[in-house]
Amino acid sequence: MADSDIRDRPFGTLVTAMVTPFTSDGEVDFETTAALADKLVRDGCDGLVVSGTTGETSTLEDSEKEDLFRVVAETVGGRAKVIAGTGTNHTSHSVEMARRAAKAGADAQLVVTPYYNKPTQGGVVGHFEAVAAATDLPIMIYDIPGRAGIPIATETMFRLAEIPQVLALKDAKADFAAVTRVLANTTLDVYAGDDGLTLPWMAAGAVGLVSVSAHVATARFRALIDAAAAGDFAEARRLHFELDPIVRAVMTHIPGAVSAKQILKMQGVLPSAAVRLPLVEPDAVEMESVLADLAEAGWDFSQNEA
16 A cells, blocks of 8 residues: 555545436436536545446447546546546457547546456456556556456456556455455555445555445545544444445445436436436335335435335
8 A cells, every 4th residue: 555645645535436327318417427526526525437337338438438537527627536437348449448538637547357358367467558558547457356257366466566557456356365465565555346345445454445335425435434544443333334224225236326326316416317228227126125225224215216
């Protein structure tokens, strides 16, 4: 872990992986995107991922992604880091998206492991080297084997950490032993990539969280990050347990992008919870499970179900 102050990071410390708001007819709602970005920053986020998994990147056109990068950068630039989701399983396409992100004003990029292809670890290194060489944007690696199909081996992470633009890791592997080795043997800023693992990851030295659930409980996640960073683990544990049913509501029943949009609509933040196929809005049974967890957290949306 780098030694600079925890709030002085190239990616921020509380980073929300933003949903992409759509109109009821499926078009990107740029006005609502700007309003959501502004709200998240005012409520405590110092970094925003744009067009990541939660942003439904796989169903966005490249031109839509570039416009999203630009809109969010124009809205929160100077107040929070704008982190463009540029990674794909096609290296030259990822290079092109990195260049578009830089042109649009992004501060950094989130680059996922090449998915589906299942490259060797040598191919993983070659992919990140090519993306890094395309621009000067700092890179946060996104290690998520459950989606990518392969993990990034710890020894490979050591090699990637030597690339000058690679400064951070979003760890969604849930392997505490592996992340401990990365923290101990590299200067990478490590971020929890699972909302429910923020506390243990920060206790080991991670600098923050890249979150979906922070859409709907931003201030409490900000408080958790700050308490853990200050070494106040009694307060951090209290917030961890308080946030648990909210994390379950967002992350365990339906895709996070879907649940986050539903809750944001119920909170009056989004006018529409529309998603693009193959994602669909929840059925009644699925929504009951989400609402039950929210009720456990003391949130009652029974009168305004989406």
